Amino acid sequence: MISISSYVIVAAVLFGIGTLGVLISRNIIILFMSLELMLNAASLAIIAFSRELNVIDGHVFVFLILAVAAAEAAVGLAMVITLFRNKETLNIDRFNLMKW
Amino acid sequence: MNLDAVIFIISAIVAVLGASMMIFQRNPVMAVLSFMVSLLAQAVLYIQLDALFLGAVLIIVYAGAVLVLFLFVIMLLNLRTTKELGPSSSLMRHLGKYFLSFLLIMEFVFIIKSSFFKGASLVGVMNMKPEGFGTVTSVATLLFTKYLYPFELTSILILVAIVGAVVMARKDKNIDRPTENKLGKN
Numbered sequence: 010m011i012s013i014s015s016y017v018i019v020a021a022v023l024f025g026i027g028t029l030g031v032l033i034s035r036n037i038i039i040l041f042m043s044l045e046l047m048l049n050a051a052s053l054a055i056i057a058f059s060r061e062l063n064v065i066d067g068h069v070f071v072f073l074i075l076a077v078a079a080a081e082a083a084v085g086l087a088m089v090i091t092l093f094r095n096k097e098t099l100n101i102d103r104f105n106l107m108k109w
Numbered sequence: 110m111n112l113d114a115v116i117f118i119i120s121a122i123v124a125v126l127g128a129s130m131m132i133f134q135r136n137p138v139m140a141v142l143s144f145m146v147s148l149l150a151q152a153v154l155y156i157q158l159d160a161l162f163l164g165a166v167l168i169i170v171y172a173g174a175v176l177v178l179f180l181f182v183i184m185l186l187n188l189r190t191t192k193e194l195g196p197s198s199s200l201m202r203h204l205g206k207y208f209l210s211f212l213l214i215m216e217f218v219f220i221i222k223s224s225f226f227k228g229a230s231l232v233g234v235m236n237m238k239p240e241g242f243g244t245v246t247s248v249a250t251l252l253f254t255k256y257l258y259p260f261e262l263t264s265i266l267i268l269v270a271i272v273g274a275v276v277m278a279r280k281d282k283n284i285d286r287p288t289e290n291k292l293g294k295n
Contacts, residue, residue, distance in 0.1 A: 011117045014221055016158060019121045021217035023128055023151075029210035030132030033203050038137050038183060042144050045175070046128055049151060060158045063239055068248045069256045071163055075170055076263045080270035082175045086182045087278035093186050094280075 016057040023050035037092070037099050041085055048078050117157060124150035137183045141176055148172045159243040 027050060030043030052071045059067025089099070096103055127147030134140040148171050155164035241247050252260055 011114055011157070015117070015121075016154060017221050018218055019124065019154065021221065022125055022214055023147075025210050025214035025217070026125065026128045026132060028213055029206065030128075032206040032210065034132055036137055036140075038179065039132065039134070039140050042140060042179065043132055045171075046131070046144065046147070049148070049171075053151060053154060056155055056158050056160045056163065060160070060238070060242075063242070065242065065247050065251050066255075068160055068163055068243060069251050071160070072166065072248065072252065073256075073259060073263055075163075075166060076267065079170060079175055080267050082178055083274045084270050084277070086178060087274040089182060090185070090278045099186070099188065 013057050013061040017054050020050045020054035020057065023047075023053065035100050035102060037089055037101050037104075040101060041082075041089070045078060045082065048074060113157065116153065120150040120153040120157075123147070124154065137188070138180065141179050141183065145172050145176050148176070159238055161243050162245045162248050163243070 024047050027043045027047035030046065031040055034040045034043060052074050055067045055071050055074075059065065092104060093099060124147050127143045127145075127150060130143040131140045131147065134143060148167060152164045152167045152172075155167060
């Protein structure tokens, strides 16, 4: 059997890759997917801890996180469509209307 | 090395590789497909952690619905040039960002290894699970008793998300009309 700590390390690595994706990507869709990846990494850590402590509450948390992520994806992609309609691009460097 | 360890190592590598391929892709469709591969590997990890129901839900909801929504939007937008999108080729400009992310991962690993799991080896022993851990029955029992109010509130959240998405993505006719008139005059 694999110990729980290695699952948590995999979750940490996935979270770090998601952070890197948010920092370096210029396509807003890929940036958005990196955010989803970070959410998934957190879910994986919650499930690992839930298995370690033998409480099922973590599974309910992850279930709710999945519902929130689906709702967030719908709203976020609607915002992406609106942005693309106004700016004709997905490059996040072009979305600088509020830049001072 | 037993079968569990082999499955864990393969799916962990696939999850990490798929995620890193996702952030380095220039083509957004390929990025979505790489993320899908990563999600399938994560579902295997869920099932190894005895979260059987959530592993199935991850595949159905995430890989099946959310990522297909991403693909729909990418195909709807009709991207002409992908040259200026994607990470820039110059590594030196992003060196600080790579270093920061690496530092973040190292920090996490250090904390995991030092505090809660002090002395835990990579291949250790999981404690015994209670009967029926992670099945649909056990999750649903908790979801409909202890966490009933958060569950019901989620339905309101999804309703708000539906209305918000429709309102935001709809073409605003009040904005379109003046430009049409202007074009007609000219």
